[in-house]
Amino acid sequence: MLDDFMVRATLAGVGTVLAAAPLGCFVVWRRMAYFGDATAHAAILGIALSLALSLPIFAGALVVSLVMATIVALLSGRGYAMDTLLGVMAHSALAFGLVAVSFLTNIRIDLMAYLFGDILAVSRADLGVIWGGAAMVLGLVAWRWSALLTSTLNPDLARAAGIDPKREQLVLTLALAIVVAVAIKVVGVLLITAMLIVPAAAARPFSRTPEAMAVIATIAAAGAACGGLWTSYRFDTPTGPTIVCIIAVLFCLSAMVSGLRSSFTARSEG
Template sequence: MLDDFMVRATLAGVGTALAAAPLGCFVVWRRMAYFGDATAHAAILGVALSLALSLPVFAGAMVVALVMATVVALLSGRGYAMDTLLGVMAHSALAFGLVAVSFLTNVRIDIMAYLFGDILAVSRGDLAVIWGGAALVLALVGWRWSALLVSTLNPDLARAAGIDPRREQLVLTLSLAIVVAVAIKVVGVLLITALLIIPAATARPFSRTPEIMAGLASVVGVAAAWGGLRLSYSFDTPTGPTIVCVVAVMFCLSSIVAALREGVSRRRTSGSA
């Protein structure tokens, strides 16, 4: 069954979506979109180092993403605004990564595949990495779910309950680095943040609890991966960007439905009054 490249691509998209969606909820709640973008951009430097040292791309991307997140955490609050610091780090890492790739004269590399993904070229080994990473992220988030929620909602309350917010931030950072590393093959470093944020934002208007939001975000992410892959195959369009286009349309539709529902609710309230 895994000899069919479309089956492998579908499994890769589903695995990435399942890992990214619950984590994306915390990115949305904590307003860490730029942090995710910076971590993803840094992954290109990890790709270059992996190829230069003949190491697995997953390992290099994850290590550099973790280093990036650690540096940002150490430098934050030391005279730099967070958005300025993330902007400098994100674009600097991407630029250094692209320059480093240009020096790899003995290695043939399709840089566009790393920037925008190449899900149709996913191998069995890539599938094992993607699903292994997804399982690890889901295990980490599930294990620390309550502590992550409390530290996200109120760090002071978390400390009073014996929870260290910095430790939970480290868990979130590690999970984010893993997602970035496994998603490179599917949507590329320039579109990873979209797969993190948009499913969570799409699910938010219809979620009464954090758990429901995470579940709906996973459904949205999986549907976008499957739909984008099919549309890309039918219309011969770039697969990674097509997946993001599908989830963006889903977000627009959810926003329209949420606005209409709110309008109806207001009219009912005013009518009963």
């Protein structure tokens, strides 16, 4: 069964969105989209180091993503606006990573596959990494859900309840680094942030509770992954970007439905 590349690609896509969509809700709630960008762009440097040192790609990307996230967390609030700091770190990390890759003269590397993903080339070992990483992220989010939610909505209330917001930020940072490491093969470092924030943003208008938003975002992202794979296969388009395009279309439809519903509600009340 797993010898079929489309089956492996589908399993890889679903495994990735299972981790990315629920975590993406916290990224949207905390307005951390640029934070995700900085972490994802740093993964290119991790890939270069992994290839140079003959280490697994997952390990290098995870370590460098964690280092980047930690640096951003330490530098925040020290005289720099957060969006400025994240913009500098994100693009600097990507530039250093691309330069580092250029020094790998004795190693053949398909840079486009790492930038935009190569889900159709997923192997059984890659599936193990993706689903293992997804299980870790889901376990972390489920374990700390209440504490993460409280510290996200009201840090002062979290402190009063004995919850350390900085500790929850570290948990979120770890989960984000794992998602970046496992999603590289599927959508590439340039599109990982879209996998995090777009499904959550699309689910937001239809969700009355945080839990419902996480569930709806996951279902929408899984449908987009499967739909993107079929569309890519049917029309011979790049698979990773096609998946993100499907998610973007779902967001547009969500926004339209939300706008129409608000307009109808306003007319009814008027």
